Each structure stands twice: as C-alpha cells, then as structure tokens.
Amino acid sequence: MILAFDALLALGLVWCAWRALSVRDLTHAVVQFVVFGLLLALAWARLAAPDIALAEAAIGAGLTGALLLDSLRASNAGAAPSPSGADIAVPTSNLAGAVRLAVWAAAVVVGAALLLAIATLPPPLIDLRAQVAGALGASGVSHAVTAVLLNFRGYDTLLEVVVLLLALLGLLACRGEHDPVATAADAPAEPLARALSRRATPVLTLTAVYVLWAGTTQPGGAFQAAALLAATAVLLHITRIVPAWERLGFARRLGAAAGVLLFLGIAAALLAEGALLRYPPAYAGSLILLIESGLTVSLALILAALFLCQTETQ
Amino acid sequence: MSTGLLYAAAGAMLFVLGATALILPLAPLRRVLGFNVMGSGAFLLLVGLAQRDGAADAVPQAMVLTGIVVSVAATALALAIIRRIAALERKAPADD
Numbered sequence: 262m263i264l265a266f267d268a269l270l271a272l273g274l275v276w277c278a279w280r281a282l283s284v285r286d287l288t289h290a291v292v293q294f295v296v297f298g299l300l301l302a303l304a305w306a307r308l309a310a311p312d313i314a315l316a317e318a319a320i321g322a323g324l325t326g327a328l329l330l331d332s333l334r335a336s337n338a339g340a341a342p343s344p345s346g347a348d349i350a351v352p353t354s355n356l357a358g359a360v361r362l363a364v365w366a367a368a369v370v371v372g373a374a375l376l377l378a379i380a381t382l383p384p385p386l387i388d389l390r391a392q393v394a395g396a397l398g399a400s401g402v403s404h405a406v407t408a409v410l411l412n413f414r415g416y417d418t419l420l421e422v423v424v425l426l427l428a429l430l431g432l433l434a435c436r437g438e439h440d441p442v443a444t445a446a447d448a449p450a451e452p453l454a455r456a457l458s459r460r461a462t463p464v465l466t467l468t469a470v471y472v473l474w475a476g477t478t479q480p481g482g483a484f485q486a487a488a489l490l491a492a493t494a495v496l497l498h499i500t501r502i503v504p505a506w507e508r509l510g511f512a513r514r515l516g517a518a519a520g521v522l523l524f525l526g527i528a529a530a531l532l533a534e535g536a537l538l539r540y541p542p543a544y545a546g547s548l549i550l551l552i553e554s555g556l557t558v559s560l561a562l563i564l565a566a567l568f569l570c571q572t573e574t575q
Numbered sequence: 576m577s578t579g580l581l582y583a584a585a586g587a588m589l590f591v592l593g594a595t596a597l598i599l600p601l602a603p604l605r606r607v608l609g610f611n612v613m614g615s616g617a618f619l620l621l622v623g624l625a626q627r628d629g630a631a632d633a634v635p636q637a638m639v640l641t642g643i644v645v646s647v648a649a650t651a652l653a654l655a656i657i658r659r660i661a662a663l664e665r666k667a668p669a670d671d
Contacts, residue, residue, distance in 0.1 A: 267578050271585035278589050278612045282596040287604055294608050301615055304582055308622055309631040316643045325611060325647050332604065332654045336661055357600070364598050372591035379583050382624065389634045405633035406640065414637065421641045428648035435655040484644055560644070567651035571658070 267307055274300050291329045298322025311480035312406045315472075319488035320564075327495050328568060401545025402477040410482065411549045415538035419524050422556060425563045426521060432570060433509065451500075458500040465493040473557050477546065483553040487560030494565035506569040513562060520559025524552055579626035586619025603657045607650055614646045 277297035281290045298321040305314035393405050393413070400408035410418050469489040476482025497503040506513070527548060528538050540548050589612050596609025618639040625635040 264576070264578070264581070267581050271581055274585050275588050275592070278592050278615075281608050282592060282605065282612065287602065290605065290608060294611065297612070297615075301619075304585075304619065305622075307578060308582055308626060310622060310636045310639075313618075313622070313636055313639050313643065316640055320643055320647050321611075321615070325650050328647075328651055328654055329604070329607070332658065335658060336604075361599060364595060368591050368595040371594075372588060375587040375591065376584055379580065379587060379620075379624065382627070385625075390630060390632050393633050406637050409633045409637035410640065414634075417638070417641055421645055424645050425648045428652045431652045432655040435652075435659045484640055564644075564647070567648065571651065571655055 270300060270304055270307065274304060288330075288333055291326065291333060294329065295322050295326035298326065312482065312485070315480065315485045316488060319485065319492055323492055324488065324495065324564060324568065327499075328571065331568070331571065399542045399545070401540060401542065401547075401549050404476060404478055404480065404482075406480070407476050407482050407549070407553075411552060412538075412540065412545060415524075415528075415552075418556075419521070419528065419538070422521050422524065422559065422563075425560065426518065429517060429563050429566055429570075432567060436570065455500045455502060458496045458502065462493055462497065465489055465496075469493075469557070469561075473553060476553060477550060483556040483560060486557045487564060490557070490561035491564035491568070494561070495568050498569055503569070506566060509566060509570065513566065517559055517562045517566065520552075520556040523555035527552060577627050577629055579623045579629065581623070582619050583623030583627065586616045586621075586623055589613070589616030590620060592616070603660070604654075607653050607657070610653070611646060611650060614642065618642055 274297065277293055277300055281293040281297055284290050284293060298317060301321060302314045302318040305311075305317055393409060396413065397403065397405060397408055400412040402408050402412070469486040472481040472489060473483060473486035474481075476485070494503065498505065509517070531538065531540060534541065593609045593611070593613025593616055597606050597613060601609070622632070622635045622639055625632040
C-alpha cells in the first residue's frame with residue numbers, strides 16, 4: 262500500500278518535471294516547477310529526511326519559485342519580447358530537428374543505462390551509518406545530520422557558505438544600470454496582504470530561532486532557520502513593506518560575510534587539534550551552536566539579498 | 576523494490592530530463608528549470624541509493640542539504656545573468 266503511494270509520488274515527480282520543461286507558457290512552467298518542489302519535499306519526508314524536506318519546501322520550492330516568478334515578471338515588463346525571453350525555440354530547420362532527435366535519443370540511452378546500473382548495484386562496501394552512530398556521542402549534538410554538517414564534515418559547510426558568497430558577488434557584478442523599461446510600475450500591495458505579512462513577521466522570526474535551536478537535537482538547524490528568515494524578507498518585500506536593496510551597504514556586507522569569518526576564525530583557532538575543524542569534545546556543542554548562529558545570520562542575509570538585490574529598484 | 580531504490584530510479588529519470596532540457600536550445604529560463612530538475616534528480620539518486628536497504632543515512636542527507644542551498648544560489652546567479660543579457664539586448668538596437 263505504502264509502496265503504491267511512493268510509486269504514485271515518484272510518477273508525479275517525473276510528470277511535474279516533464280510538464281515544467283515542456284509546457285509552452287513559461288509562467289505555467291514555473292508554477293509547475295513549484296508544484297514539483299512541493300512534491301519533492303513530500304518525497305524527502307518519505308525517505309526519512311525531514312531536514313531536507315524542510316529545506317526543499319522553503320528553499321527549493323519557495324525561494325527558487327519566488328526568484329523565477331520575479332524574473333518572469335521583469336522579462337514580461339520589457340516592451341518587446343526579447344529573443345532570449347522568448348518561449349521554447351521551435352526547430353526551424355531540418356538540422357535543428359535532427360539535433361533535437363539526437364539529444365533525445367542520447368537521453369533515452371543514458372536514462373536506460375542509469376536505471377540498469379541502479380537495478381544491478383552491488384551492496385555497499387562501507388557503512389557510514391555505523392561510523393556516524395559511533396562518533397555521535399563525542400560530536401556535541403545528538404542530531405546526526407547536524408553532526409555531519411558541522412562536525413564530521415564541517416569543511417563542506419564552510420566551503421558551501423563561501424560558494425554562496427561568491428554567487429552573491431557574481432549577482433552584484435551582473436547588476437548594471439537597469440533598463441528603465443524593466444522597471445515595472447508595480448501596483449501597491451493589497452492591504453490585507455500587507456497586514457498579514459506584518460503580523461507573520463514576528464511569528465516567522467520566532468520560528469526561525471526555534472528551528473535553529475532545535476537543530477542540535479532534532480531536524481532543523483542553520484539552513485532551515487536562514488531559509489525562514491529569508492522567506493520573511495521576501496514576503497516583506499513583495500508586500501512593499503521593505504524596499505529592494507539598491508546596494509549592499511557595509512553593514513549588510515559584513516553580516517553576509519560574518520558567518521564565514523566566524524567559521525574560519527574558529528577553524529584557525531582549533532588548528533592545534535590536529536585536523537581542520539576538529540572540536541574538543543567538551544566545547545563541541547557550544548562551538549557548533551555558535552557557528553550555526555553566525556551561519557543563520559549570514560545565510561539569511563545572503564539568501565534575502567539574492568532576491569532583494571535582483572528585483573529592479575522602483 | 577525498496578522505497579530508496581524507487582526514488583533513486585525517479586531521480587535518474589529526473590536527472591536525464593533536466594539534462595536534456597539544459598542541452599536543447601530552449602529559452603534561458605527553461606534551462607534554469609532544467610538545471611534545477613537535474614540537481615533534484617541527482618539529490619534523489621544520492622540519498623535513495625544510500626538508503627536502499629531502508630535505514631536513514633545522515634551523511635548523504637547532509638550533503639544534499641548543502642546542495643539545495645548551493646543550487647538556489649546558482650539559480651539566482653543564472654537569473655541575474657539572464658536579466659543582464661536581456662537588458663543589454665534591449666539596449667543594443669538603440670545604440671546603432
């Protein structure tokens with residue numbers, strides 16, 4: 262019975278993805294993609310991965326969806342439909358049609374090979390689960406995913422935040438002087454939406470702090486907390502309470518970099534331990550919470566900036 | 576067939592679908608969608624295969640958590656580049 266549900270969900274995922282990639286209207290495609298993200302969050306829950314389900318719903322479906330829709334709005338605001346904003350390119354010649362066919366044929370072959378490889382996979386040679394369970398006691402936290410993220414593989418997380426900072430830098434570099442056509446004269450937001458988002462802000466902020474704190478013992482942590490805070494900022498922005506960030510001032514830049522700086526500082530201070538980001542077990546819990554708090558602030562600022570710096574100034 | 580294997584198979588199909596959309600000459604925004612679908616497929620494959628015997632595995636889960644955050648950053652950067660290109664294309668005829 263439950264396997265039938267899984268099969269249905271898996272089919273739904275593939276169907277939604279296919280629709281998002283093939284339906285003619287781009288707005289329709291983006292909405293389909295958001296539905297895909299929500300179904301995916303459900304799939305993560307079925308795979309016993311509540312941390313990923315939370316992140317997928319908030320970031321994968323929510324923030325990415327908001328970014329895509331905003332991008333569509335901006336491209337629709339341009340007077341003439343630009344060539345790059347046009348819909349699916351229809352093959353104009355036989356050559357283009359042949360290329361299309363070849364790509365699809367290659368895709369079918371690769372897909373079949375992947376499925377075959379999955380079906381004939383030998384049993385795993387190493388069991389990381391036992392190692393994680395064995396080291397969990399000394400990690401400073403009792404939730405395995407948080408332990409992996411910030412203790413066992415802390416350098417992954419460190420580099421990830423660096424990647425986010427780089428993406429933000431790239432985004433800021435891309436923002437030239439904006440084309441006046443793209444500056445949509447947006448209608449003022451609905452009073453009801455404004456009032457709702459004002460009232461939701463303290464609740465969302467409180468939830469973010471709770472999720473951060475909960476991360477040490479149960480699903481939750483810096484990523485999910487930051488996603489909630491960034492979503493709050495996006496909500497406040499689209500209801501016209503918070504204006505777009507025309508430029509990132511020194512305080513915001515410092516805030517965005519603070520997580521990495523704190524993380525690097527702790528990594529440098531602990532180099533004497535013999536390995537990168539190996540914490541003394543007595544302080545591990547406090548250090549992880551400290552790093553996570555810094556990361557939450559920085560990630561929230563970066564994720565919010567990815568949206569608020571992107572929208573045209575009004 | 577276990578739950579993990581089932582979602583791994585779905586992930587493989589999503590990966591191929593997304594990669595195809597990325598290769599084909601489609602609208603830039605469609606390619607960003609394809610890139611995201613491809614990433615989601617890879618994530619499902621990673622966790623699904625690691626959990627094919629049914630028990631949750633924290634290591635691939637943590638890696639995917641990292642991956643989701645990185646892919647939203649990549650999406651935002653891609654959209655910014657698309658906007659910049661569109662703005663420059665709109666401006667180009669006026670300069671002639």
